[in-house]
Amino acid sequence: MAGAFAVGGLLHARGVLRIDHLPPLHALARLPTPALLPAVAFAAVAVPVLPRLTAHLPMRAALAAAFAASLAWTVLLAMSGEGLAWPFTHPQEYLAGLGAVGDDPLGWLAGFTRDLPAYPTHVRGHPPLPVLVLWALAAAGLPGPFWAAVLVVVTGCSATAAIGLTVWRVAGEDAARRVLPYLALCPAAVWIATTMDAFFAGVGAWGTALLVLGARSRAGRVTLGLGAGVALGALPYLSYGLVPYLLVPLVAAVAVGVPRATVAACLTGMAAVSALFAxxxxxxxxxxxATHAEWAADPGAARPYLYFLVANLAVLALVTGPAAAAGLVAPGRARDRILPLAAGVAVLALDVSGVTRGEVERIWLPFALWVAAAAGRAGAGGTGAGREGDRRLLAAQAVLGLLLQGFVRSPW
Structure with missing residues (x-):
């Protein structure tokens, strides 16, 4: 990380990285303000208390507590800066593209590829589903940046529960209980509030969770499979870069032995999503x-490949925190780290491809949360304090989140 920032600063000073002022982050530097104190106070309470709650509450209550903590942590961090809704007010964000949709979403969808050059930057860089989601939200009577932010943050934070649920089914209850505090206080919260990629993370996490639940529920195998298929099938229509993400649910399905009926229902749901868009x-x-052509003409495509090949991974380390790194190398069962490793392989594929040169603090959020699940291994200790997690590492997660929020100002 130190090397990535040092080389990035040199490249920026020489004019090579003109659009990144704090490389490898796409951000500006700033100083913390007293508005960060509520988040500091929350972290001071959550670090000792949350591991106890997730260790001793009934499992479903532990999942709910982790989700609530993730939501509170994310909102408090965001409110110390520009607030939840501010990123969605940017003229290059998705909401700026709703005017073109008007009252004819189907007509807009049919002409999406043809009219792509006329749209805001984030719309040009993605498939049409993010805009359609926000259009549907506005059509339901919840228009504007605030409600868009609420949808994104709640969905993104709910990934904590969905990943915990998946880990429960794949690696066991103890593994899930250990990982929940680390997911709730993950430094990724800085970018969960508020980037649309956090919404993608939530959708993917719940699609994976529904798929593995289908292995246990005989009565709901088909229903859960269809739900998983719709969520997972939506991912390529939310972001083109989420195709490698499908490795995570694939690995999870193999690990728990998802029955054929659930797999067939999942594939049916995925095919239905593609058929509807077609x-x-x-x-x-x-x-x-069309999007690749727009990307090739964008200044981001001129970023140096070799620098970001390494620097992207430094950013991933920042987003996931030191506990994830400790968990990846901690001794233990392979089953405990199979999901983080699957996400890591998917990330490496994107990194080597060169299509994600920078801005991965938001683009890789869906993958980063699964990598962060490796932190549960760092807190493995059997019983007592060990079972409640290594509080020093959990504190390090929270402190890193506070430092990132206090010293980094992202445009999203």
Whole structure:
């Protein structure tokens, strides 16, 4: 990380990285303000208390407590800066593209690829589903940046519960209880509030959770499989870069032995999503080509490949925190780290491809939360204080989140 920032500073000073002022982060430096104190106070309470709650509450209550803590932590961090809604007010964000949708979402969808150059930057860089989600939210009577932020933050924070639930089914209850505090206080919270990629993270996490739940529920195998298929099938229509993410649910399904009926239902749900978009006039491969053409013309494509090949991984380390690194090398069962490793392989594929050169603090959020789940291994200790987690590492997670929020000002 130190090397990535040192080399990035040199490249920025020489004008190579003109659009990144704090490389490898796409951000500006700033100084903390007293507005960060409520988040500091929350962390001071959560670090000793949350591991006890997740260790001793009934499992479903522990999942709910971790979700509530994640939500509180994320909101308090955001409120110490520009607030939850501010990122969505940017003229290049998704909400700025709603005017083109108007009252005809199907007509807009059919012409999406053709009209792509006229849209804001984030719309041009993604498939059409994020805009359609925000359009549906506004059509339901919840328009504007505030409600968009609420949707994104709640969905993103709910990934804590979904990942904990998946770990429970894959690696056992003890592993899930250990990982929950680390997920709740993950430094990724700085970017969960508020980037649309946090919404993608929540959708992917719940799609994976529903899939593994289908292995245990005989009565709900088909229903859960269909739900998983719809969520996972939506991922490529939320972001083109989420195709490698499907390795995570695949590995989870193999690990728990998802029955054929659930797998078939999942594949049916995924196919249904693709069929609906095709029927609406959006052909995914054509969208990929059009977006790649826009990306190639964008200044971001001129970022140096070799620098970000390494620097992206430094940013991933920041987003996931030191506890994730400790967990990845801690001794233990392979089953405990199989999901973080699957996410890591998917991230490496994106990194080597060169399509994610910078800005991965938000782009890789869906993957980062699974990598952060490795932190549960760092807190493995059997009983007592060990079972409640290594508080020093949990404190390090929280302190890193506070430092990132206090000293880094991101445009999202």
């Amino acid at each position: 029927a609406g006039g959006f052909w995914w491969p054509a969208g990929v080509l």
